[in-house]
Amino acid sequence: MGQIHRPESSGGRNRAPRKPKKSQLPIALLVTILVVGFGFYLNQYNDKMVVYLLFGLSFGVILQRSRFCFTASLRDPCITGSTSVTRAVLIACSLATIGFTAIKYSAFAGGNPIPGMDNVGQISFALVIGAVLFGIGMVIAGGCASGTLMRVGEGFTMQMLSLVFFVIGSLWGAHDMGWWRTNVIKESPSVFLPDVFGWLGALLVQFLIILLLYMAAVKWQEKKMGSAE
Amino acid sequence: MAEFTLDCLGEACPVPLMKTEKKMADLKVGDVLVVSIDHSCAMKNVPEWARKQGHNVEIEEIADGEWEVVIEKTK
Numbered sequence: 301m302g303q304i305h306r307p308e309s310s311g312g313r314n315r316a317p318r319k320p321k322k323s324q325l326p327i328a329l330l331v332t333i334l335v336v337g338f339g340f341y342l343n344q345y346n347d348k349m350v351v352y353l354l355f356g357l358s359f360g361v362i363l364q365r366s367r368f369c370f371t372a373s374l375r376d377p378c379i380t381g382s383t384s385v386t387r388a389v390l391i392a393c394s395l396a397t398i399g400f401t402a403i404k405y406s407a408f409a410g411g412n413p414i415p416g417m418d419n420v421g422q423i424s425f426a427l428v429i430g431a432v433l434f435g436i437g438m439v440i441a442g443g444c445a446s447g448t449l450m451r452v453g454e455g456f457t458m459q460m461l462s463l464v465f466f467v468i469g470s471l472w473g474a475h476d477m478g479w480w481r482t483n484v485i486k487e488s489p490s491v492f493l494p495d496v497f498g499w500l501g502a503l504l505v506q507f508l509i510i511l512l513l514y515m516a517a518v519k520w521q522e523k524k525m526g527s528a529e
Numbered sequence: 530m531a532e533f534t535l536d537c538l539g540e541a542c543p544v545p546l547m548k549t550e551k552k553m554a555d556l557k558v559g560d561v562l563v564v565s566i567d568h569s570c571a572m573k574n575v576p577e578w579a580r581k582q583g584h585n586v587e588i589e590e591i592a593d594g595e596w597e598v599v600i601e602k603t604k
Contacts, residue, residue: 382578442544447570
């Protein structure tokens with residue numbers, strides 16, 4: 301007792317023999333060449349497509365390497381009390397806030413239409429119900445949208461099944477969204493914070509909310525796990 | 530100083546963590562639990578949980594995308 305059990309010394313009896321690892325370098329080189337080739341192919345049609353490809357790939361790599369998971373950020377506080385991923389998401393939200401504000405404000409200040417205003421959705425009970433359903437679904441499926449895509453790439457078989465139904469669900473949702481917009485949530489207000497508080501006020505309100513959530517996350521973990529580390 | 534194994538191959542996150550939590554409660558101090566996982570998310574939260582509980586943890590990648598988390602119960 302007391303001494304650390306090295307896996308080398310304890311293993312062997314009932315552990316499967318280790319498979320020798322194959323070098324993945326040839327595959328990596330091949331994929332890199334294919335991606336570059338695909339970039340040139342896309343460039344024929346549209347200048348911006350390569351930029352989208354680059355952003356998509358970077359997003360995927362960062363997501364995979366950092367084990368970033370939006371599902372875990374909301375699930376782990378309930379299961380283990382750990383809020384480290386929750387705080388990572390809050391920091392990501394505040395960084396995104398700065399970026400979005402820069403893009404939207406520069407368009408607004410230049411007198412151009414503000415991009416992305418279609419995505420300012422109505423707030424209604426349908427949203428609350430939908431959010432709860434999405435939450436239940438992502439915990440059962442083992443990942444939200446980005447998490448599912450990332451793990452399909454890693455070769456996790458179960459989530460390939462998730463992906464199929466995720467596509468079906470998304471298509472169904474997109475198909476019926478117009479009906480919901482015109483019939484059910486027509487009267488619901490859609491709030492764009494800069495309209496209510498002004499641009500600086502909106503930033504302050506947003507950061508205040510994120511800061512309060514961050515402080516709550518720290519307190520939650522201290523209470524549940526005894527340390528905020 | 531018994532050694533136990535827990536096969537969580539093919540199980541998506543949070544299942545490996547919850548199974549580990551339950552199994553660890555049955556173990557005596559000094560016992561070792563070897564959890565096999567292949568879900569990258571569990572690779573993060575199982576060791577993180579065990580370390581925060583104060584156990585000794587070692588991670589071994591036994592194949593590409595397949596890990597063994599070795600946890601020694603310390604309390």
